[in-house]
Amino acid sequence: MTPLELLKTRHSVRAFTEQPVAPSIIRTLKAEVTMINTHEAGIKFRIITDDPEPLKGFSHSYGVFKNPRNYLVGVVDTALPDIYERAGYFAEQFVMKAVECGLGTCFVGGTYNSSKVSVPLRAGEKILFLVLFGYPADKARPMARLMAGMVHLKKMKPRQFFIPEDEVDRACEEFPMLSTALEAVACAPSAVNRRPTRLYIGEVDGERTICAKVEKPDHSSLIDLGIAKYNVNYATGEELLPPYSM
Numbered sequence: 330m331t332p333l334e335l336l337k338t339r340h341s342v343r344a345f346t347e348q349p350v351a352p353s354i355i356r357t358l359k360a361e362v363t364m365i366n367t368h369e370a371g372i373k374f375r376i377i378t379d380d381p382e383p384l385k386g387f388s389h390s391y392g393v394f395k396n397p398r399n400y401l402v403g404v405v406d407t408a409l410p411d412i413y414e415r416a417g418y419f420a421e422q423f424v425m426k427a428v429e430c431g432l433g434t435c436f437v438g439g440t441y442n443s444s445k446v447s448v449p450l451r452a453g454e455k456i457l458f459l460v461l462f463g464y465p466a467d468k469a470r471p472m473a474r475l476m477a478g479m480v481h482l483k484k485m486k487p488r489q490f491f492i493p494e495d496e497v498d499r500a501c502e503e504f505p506m507l508s509t510a511l512e513a514v515a516c517a518p519s520a521v522n523r524r525p526t527r528l529y530i531g532e533v534d535g536e537r538t539i540c541a542k543v544e545k546p547d548h549s550s551l552i553d554l555g556i557a558k559y560n561v562n563y564a565t566g567e568e569l570l571p572p573y574s575m
């Protein structure tokens with residue numbers, strides 16, 4: 330499978346089996362998180378296993394989860410630059426590592442009880458999201474299927490992620506990796522499936538290059554921007570420049 334094909338296999342999994350995640354996979358995921366935390370200022374992700382508490386009582390809200398017991402806690406120090414975008418970027422790196430290990434994942438933005446997340450927070454630190462992970466249950470329950478169907482109503486073609494859209498063919502001739510980059514953006518997870526990220530041709534250090542942006546740079550969109558940028562990097566092997574923007 331190519332990286333783009335693997336990206337396309339990812340979808341939000343909301344029903345998990347009760348099977349504990351294999352210790353070797355937990356070790357791989359923890360090693361990934363340790364590497365991210367070590368290299369990225371202000372990112373303090375944590376992995377919690379076998380703890381269903383934070384999701385209890387949210388069974389009828391956005392996201393109908395079954396057996397959510399394992400999750401990455403997206404802790405950040407909000408004082409650091411580009412922290413929302415970087416949190417999205419590196420959480421998606423974690424997601425794809427989990428996908429490579431055969432796991433299902435789902436970002437959870439708000440529908441959890443943060444006081445039940447057993448991670449101590451220092452002054453200035455905040456939990457931005459959880460990323461659930463585990464073995465996908467074979468058949469999603471009817472409600473979960475319905476939710477998944479609803480959020481996918483807004484189907485978009487990859488070219489619609491380029492602005493201006495009517496210049497996408499010309500831009501793809503100039504930048505052959507652009508079509509792969511657009512496909513990678515199109516299959517990125519985003520909060521409430523808003524998919525706010527757009528690619529365009531901009532100038533960095535006097536050179537024309539593929540850039541990414543969101544229309545309204547609120548915290549949620551910036552997290553989505555980081556996620557989409559990671560997908561581009563994963564699919565093309567190229568980092569969009571500048572790597573982070575505000």
Ligand SMILES: Cc1cc2nc3c(=O)[nH]c(=O)nc-3n(C[C@H](O)[C@H](O)[C@H](O)COP(=O)(O)O)c2cc1C
Pocket residue numbers: 339340341342343391392393435436437438439440458480481516517518519520521522552553556
């Ligand atoms: C930051 C963020 C927060 C999210 N929060 C939730 C959530 O609270 N509940 C939920 O069911 N899905 C949540 N999602 C998953 C999105 O609904 C999902 O990514 C989107 O609908 C696209 O579907 P896909 O991931 O299957 O491609 C979230 C996604 C992101 C990126």
